[in-house]
Amino acid sequence: MFFGRLFDYGAGVDASGADAYRNDGVGTAVALVNAVTACGADASDEGLREILLAFKYAAAELSAPEASTLRRWARDLRxxxxxxxxxxxxxxxxxxxxxxxxxPHISDHGLGPHMHYAVSGAALPDRLRAHTAMGLATLVCEYGVDRLGVCALDDCDRVYADLNRGRRRRYCSRACLNRGGVAAFRARRRTPGP
Ligand SMILES: [Zn+2]
Ligand SMILES: [Zn+2]
Incomplete structure (x- = not known):
C-alpha cells in the first residue's frame, strides 16, 4: 500500500517509524503548510527544523536561506x-x-528499498519539495481531491489530508473535531422539534 501509515486525527507532527519516512510526503506537506501559513503556528527556523526531524530528514544543518525556501514552498502548497x-x-x-x-530512484540507507524522487545528492529543500509534491499528487490521483482540505471550523485555518478509508474528514485535528461536534449538538438543541 502506498500510504503505509494513516495520518490520524490528533497527529500534529507525528511521523515515527520507517513507514512514515518512506511514505509521508503528505504528512510533511500538511505540517509544513500549517507551520508557515496557519495562524498561531511556529514558522521559525527552529520550528521548521523540528518538523523536518519529526519526518526523518537530516535537518541539523538547515540554513537560513533553505528555511526561506521551505516557507515559500509552504505558501505554494497551500x-x-x-x-x-x-x-x-x-x-x-x-x-x-x-x-x-x-x-526518481530507489534508495535504501538502512530502511529497505523505497522511492526517492529528487535528483540524487540534491539539497534538503529540493528533496522535501520533490517528496511533498509527489505525495500530494499521488493522493489526489489515487484517492481524489476531496481528501485535502481546510479545517471546517470558522476560526481555524489549518489544512488536513484524509488518508482514512471510508471516513470523511473535515477537521484538522481531534480538538477541532470535538469543538465542531459540540457546536453542532448545541445548534440542534436550539432548533425546535416538530
Ligand atoms: Zn530514503
Ligand atoms: Zn482546525
Missing part, C-alpha cells in the same frame, strides 16, 4: 489544499511537479 475542484488541484500540482528537479 492552494492545493484550498482548490475548488480536481481541475484546479491538478493544474496546481502539475505546476509544482514541474518546478522541482526530479530523478
Amino acid at each position: 492552494p492545493v489544499f484550498e482548490a475548488e475542484d480536481v481541475t484546479a488541484a491538478v493544474a496546481l500540482l502539475n505546476g509544482l511537479l514541474a518546478a522541482v528537479p526530479m530523478q
Whole structure:
C-alpha cells in the first residue's frame, strides 16, 4: 500500500517509524503548510527544523536561506489544499511537479528499498519539495481531491489530508473535531422539534 501509515486525527507532527519516512510526503506537506501559513503556528527556523526531524530528514544543518525556501514552498502548497475542484488541484500540482528537479530512484540507507524522487545528492529543500509534491499528487490521483482540505471550523485555518478509508474528514485535528461536534449538538438543541 502506498500510504503505509494513516495520518490520524490528533497527529500534529507525528511521523515515527520507517513507514512514515518512506511514505509521508503528505504528512510533511500538511505540517509544513500549517507551520508557515496557519495562524498561531511556529514558522521559525527552529520550528521548521523540528518538523523536518519529526519526518526523518537530516535537518541539523538547515540554513537560513533553505528555511526561506521551505516557507515559500509552504505558501505554494497551500492552494492545493484550498482548490475548488480536481481541475484546479491538478493544474496546481502539475505546476509544482514541474518546478522541482526530479530523478526518481530507489534508495535504501538502512530502511529497505523505497522511492526517492529528487535528483540524487540534491539539497534538503529540493528533496522535501520533490517528496511533498509527489505525495500530494499521488493522493489526489489515487484517492481524489476531496481528501485535502481546510479545517471546517470558522476560526481555524489549518489544512488536513484524509488518508482514512471510508471516513470523511473535515477537521484538522481531534480538538477541532470535538469543538465542531459540540457546536453542532448545541445548534440542534436550539432548533425546535416538530
Ligand atoms: Zn530514503
Ligand atoms: Zn482546525
